[in-house]
Amino acid sequence: MIGFIKLLSRNRLSLAGLVVIILVIFTALITPILPISDPDVIDTKNRFKTPFTTDALLGTDHLGRDLMSRLLWGTRLSLAVGFCAACIAALIGSALGIIAGFYASRVDNIIMRGIDMLMAFPYILLALAIVAALGPGLFNALIAVAIVNIPFFARNIRGVTLGITHKEYIDAARLSGMTDTRIIITEVLPNVFPVIVIAMSTTVGWMILETAGLSFLGLGSQPPQADLGSMLGEARAALITSPYTSVVPGAMILIIVMAINLLGDGIRDALDPRLKSGVLSSPRPRTLVANYNEAKNLDRSELLSVSKLRTQFHIGKQNYKAVDGVSIYAKKGACLGIIGESGSGKSVTALSIMGLVSSPPGIITGGYVNYKGSNLIHTNDQELQSLRGNKISYVFQDPLSSLHPLYTVQKQLEEAIKAHQPVSQEEVYQRSIELLKSVRIPNPEQRAKDYPHQLSGGMRQRVNIAMALANDPEIIIADEPTTALDVTVQAQILSLFRELTRERGLAIIFITHDFGVVSQICDEVAVMYAGKIVEYGPSEMILNHPAHPYTSRLIGCVPELGKGKRELASIDGLPPMVDRLGHGCAFAPRCEKTISECLNNDIKLKNINANTQVRCLKPEIHL
Ligand code: ADP
Ligand code: MG
Secondary structure, three states: HHHHHHHHHOHHHHHHHHHHHHHHHHHHHHHHHHOOOOOOOOOOOOOOOOOOOOOOOOOOOOOOOOOHHHHHHHHHHHHHHHHHHHHHHHHHHHHHHHHHHHOOOHHHHHHHHHHHHHOOOOOOHHHHHHHHHOOOOHHHHHHHHHHHHHHHHHHHHHHHHHHHHHOHHHHHHOOOOHHHHHHHHHHHHHHHHHHHHHHHHHHHHHHHHHHHHHHHOOOOOOOOOOHHHHHHHHHHOOOOOOOHHHHHHHHHHHHHHHHHHHHHHHHHHHHHHHHHOOOOOOOOOOOOEEEOOOOOOOOOOOOOEEEEEEEEEEEEOOOEEEEEEEEEEOOOOOEEEEEEEOOOOHHHHHHHHHHHHHHOOEEEEEEEEEEEEEEEEOOOOOHHHEEOOEEEEOOOOOOOOOOOOOOOOHHHHHHHHHHHOOOOOOHHHHHHHHHHOOOOOHHHHHHOOOHHHHHOOOHHHHHHHHHHHHOOHHHHHHHOOOOOOOHHHHHHHHHHHHHHHHHHHHEEEEEEEOHHHHHOOEEEEEEEEEEEEEEEEEEHHHHHOOOOOOHHHHHHHOOOOOOOOHHHHHHOOOOOOOOOOOOOOOOOOOOOOOOOOHHHHHOOOOOOOOEEOOOOOOOOOOO
16 A cells, blocks of 8 residues: 555656545545535525625525535535446446456357447437436436446456456466356456556546536436535526636536546556556666766777676666676677576676666666777767667567567568668568578568467577568677577577578677577677676686686586486575675675685676686686
């Protein structure tokens, strides 16, 4: 609850709405015990007294009744009717929606066609017709308003339910022998409940307005009973001579409906799980960069180098140092591996290169990225955009979610090409088929017409690689491209990458958490731990003679085939949280060789031979 209020309070307006609505409801609740006069007592001597002139604070109406008292009692009634109508509509509408969505086929057809029939009438006309049939009166107005709002709930909830009923956990519940009723109550309802609350919070306002509308027309509350709509209706005749009689109930309706709508917006944002983790704003086109500039005299002959890169996530008071001073070099025709446990900052390093870390909360606070003499951290947006997917391209871990589900493979490839090259339709088609061939997709003309879901996992990843190759890149950054694939497909994809480096002279930055993969394709490897590089050098050297205890422990975790049985090593403990890193070596708590110096001082990355650097006070010395 406190968390919810916190989320809500990020949206100032909805917090204001909440405060106002609480005040209004509180006043409505205590109205019976307030020392105010009877709202229905007629006193024709004192008709149309203006506000603040007599005992009646807000003046009197055409029958001399105290407007203040009528307003308070009227608000109480209008709120009650509005909330009741919303609850009834939500209850019946959601129940119909859940049943229609859950049982689908014929049940769905019958219910939804009924709902469609309701929706075929303009709803205020329908409400009028219902009240006309039932007879005027507040209760009938309530029923009418509830009925016309049922379709809104039924349609919304049916849609959500339909999406849920095919999920695996519902199948699992069925297999475990649960009855339909139980599945609906324990599995479906909790999932659709937030949607019901959101729909209610946004419709209560309408319902109050609609009831007021019916009362205004004389079909809702009957004299002498006051509700906001009937007060407005009665004041209509005196609108010109005594405007305050209309303004008083009108302003109250405005305040209530505005407050409820603002609050409804806030509730929707706070309950939406996608917005829960992030700030309520869309990410920028590139990562924020703190105010600094360290890049001087960049070397034009270098293809791509990253220097002392620092990327942090600022969330509330927390400061997550995801990447803390990382330097790496990509060379033409070579593959650089970045390896480390999950959460060590590999992806953030890779994404920072092209400003793809989402901001907020991400921010680059130090370092530079040298691409042939220009610093990508501080270039302008156009230059960065012209490089993205062109000279530097990415391949991500999940091949399915990186492809658009509604476009064919060919269309997506063509889009990737056209983004950077002005070529004719015929040419772009030929290019896309060639690309599919180059990543060894059999029968490319046919496969090009397929949608992503029609391809196998390995095939999808090849399409992603083909897209990355679309504009003859110089560098491909591959973020765990084979983690979601099985070992045989992984081997094929790896050999494809190897060929690309050899034949096209591509530079590849290959992120992985698997030393097996490193041994197969990487020329050099950087081992990352808690946002820092702890060992960096030629992969053969590091695989055979790891110098950092973390590296050797990681290598120890790789099973070896054909070497007989041995106990598989694992590293106890977990990587540290990057928001509370102290001084000293971050690996020290999990290391066997820790000495007191490891804990106190920042440890520098030191060369232990010409090519290899290690961040350790007691490295196993290389030859
Ligand atoms: P990996 O090495 O598994 O690719 P990442 O680079 O994705 O790890 O993450 C590095 C660290 O940054 C992790 O501790 C993670 O919690 C943090 N992090 C990543 N993305 C975000 C984000 N959007 N908000 C907050 N922290 C993040
Ligand atoms: Mg990652």
